[in-house]
Amino acid sequence: MNSPAHSSSQPAVARDRAEQQEIDASAKWPVLVFFGSALLWLIIGGALQLAASIQLHTPAFLADCEWFTHGRIAPAAQNALVYGWGMNAGFAFALWLMARLSAAALRSAGWLMVAAVFWNLGVFLGLAGILGGYSTSYELLEMPSFASLLLLGSYLMIGVWAVTTFSVRNTEKVYASQWYILGAAFWFPWLFLVARLMLSTSPVNGVVQSIVNVWYVNGLLNLWFVPLALAAAYYFLPKILGKPIYDYYVAVIGFWWFAICSACSAGSRLIGGPVPAWVATLGSAASMLVIAAVVIIGVNLLGTLCGNFAKAQKSTTLRFIVLSIVGFMLAAALNFALSVRSFAEMAQFTFIPELRDWLLLYACFSTAMFGAAYFFLPRVTGKVWRAPVLISTHYAATALGVLALTVGLFVAGWKQGHQLNLSDVNFATITNEITPWLTYRSVALMLLSIGHLAFLINFVWIACPCCSPCTTAATIKNPPEMEAHQA
């Protein structure tokens, strides 16, 4: 097994560390460019999301301006968070981790940065398209076609380098995090290309469009965002705790089981819809079977964490990773519930499915990327984090925000679903009933934004070459969380 905890034997430590620094340095600029743009999109997407959330309890907010009407701002926020924040952050993390685990320097930083420019241009044009009224109205594929071409082209340029780094690897074994990254790198372009072809280029007939759409949304969340979050958890837990993954030999079963079942689980989003019954039934069955994979992954990750919880709480990275694991489990539980027909009957058109998707994208994926960034940014830049108070602010805001939003959306969805199914309760009553919970959600989103701002300030300090001088001490010195396993 090539667990990161055992990647360096004692005599070779010094040499390994020099090599590692070389690899980290090779990834510096691509990582900074991708992660920097990700953070900008996180701020923009967060602001749009907050505005869209305010509009649900105060409909007059920004209603006079066509560009900011709710039906445009809500998908724009979602796209900014998915393609702007999520995918940029995923690129930064995956390229760096792939280089590290393959013990090979990241090549062609120049190409990657060109790709980054085109990717961000694509996201920008796509968002402008949605806000300007050129939305396709397909969930998470709202961007007009010209933006999609840019996204797909630049993705291929980025993905090629992740795969190239892997193929020139200097290691014998392939670690779990690498499976997840490779899978994600390969799945996205296929999902995206097929969905665009079947929806925009030569649209399929009738409700097949809806099936393609849920297949894409489900695939994007479960086969791109979740794998990257799991790659982070599988890497950082053993790395920082200094012990191998618990029962590592089952990880491979967990990986394939998770991939196969979640790839087939899309249909559970169409329970009761105007599609053949087998679509929903197959989706529900697959959604339920995913739980076995979640248990295996849980045994791996929580087993490693077991008994080391206090130690994990000392590392900022692991605190976020623990949050991410909790988010993953919650999303899986909710997804299971939503694939049970009687629960779906109540919950399917409410805020509860929205909560499930948000848990996957934010509570599971985004927190994992925050944790990862606290680890890799000091290493690629050779600097230390400037303001610990901003780190604590970020963590506290994230943890509280995730908790508050989960409770808020669940209660809102629960009330909404029950009342929607009582035909004598009119819509005005339902809206009034859930309005306080939607206001509460806006507050939770504000809380999350405070965390993002704190993180941004710290990022600017560590990324900007003129901000803090690069001291030799900071470059050589291991962060406290590393000392444990080096000792």
Next chain:
Amino acid sequence: MKNGLLIFSGAFATLALSWAGVVLTANNQLGSLTQYKDPVDDALYPAPLTGLANQGRLVYQDLGCVSCHTQQVRRAGFGSDIERKWGKHQSVARDYIQEMTVLIGSSRFGPDLRNVGSRIPDADYFYKLLYNPQTKFAGAPLAHGMPAYPFLFETRPVGSVQSSHKAIKTTADGKEIVPTARAQALVAYLLSLKDSYEYPEAKPFVATEKKEGGH
């Protein structure tokens, strides 16, 4: 796992399985679904959208109405869609075959709109709703959580030109509020939303009891 190729082929097979199993199979089954010819009146259902309604669909799409409104009626006994009079029967795949963009939606922050054209066959109602959902009707606002769409209307002085018969109201200072072409298209689309025909596949399944020895 040591082998990169193995991971790749596995990943390929995984998505190929779900693509073929879910998307292609569904396309195979539904892709060639055609209009239904009624045996009695020989007419074809569902009828295509009219030109103006089709333009209105684009407005519906561009304003993102699908963010808060579904267009699918669930079967009787599964949710209260039928009791809420959102439709007389459940929506089936054939209802959607004439639509360029299928907008079944996934959120019911607002009511379902699949049959809103037969539920509220009143253009004036929709103009008032779009211009200002807070407009009072029988003492209560038309809609609570819905935003206004004032940019779909133009305010112009009466006097200089002949008053428009489409004007929804006249303000105190002698101006009238007239729906733009986009508002008219959108309302035409909303009025066109009605699945009036019940296909054989939409009828609830009734198990017929086997008669013993009855021939």
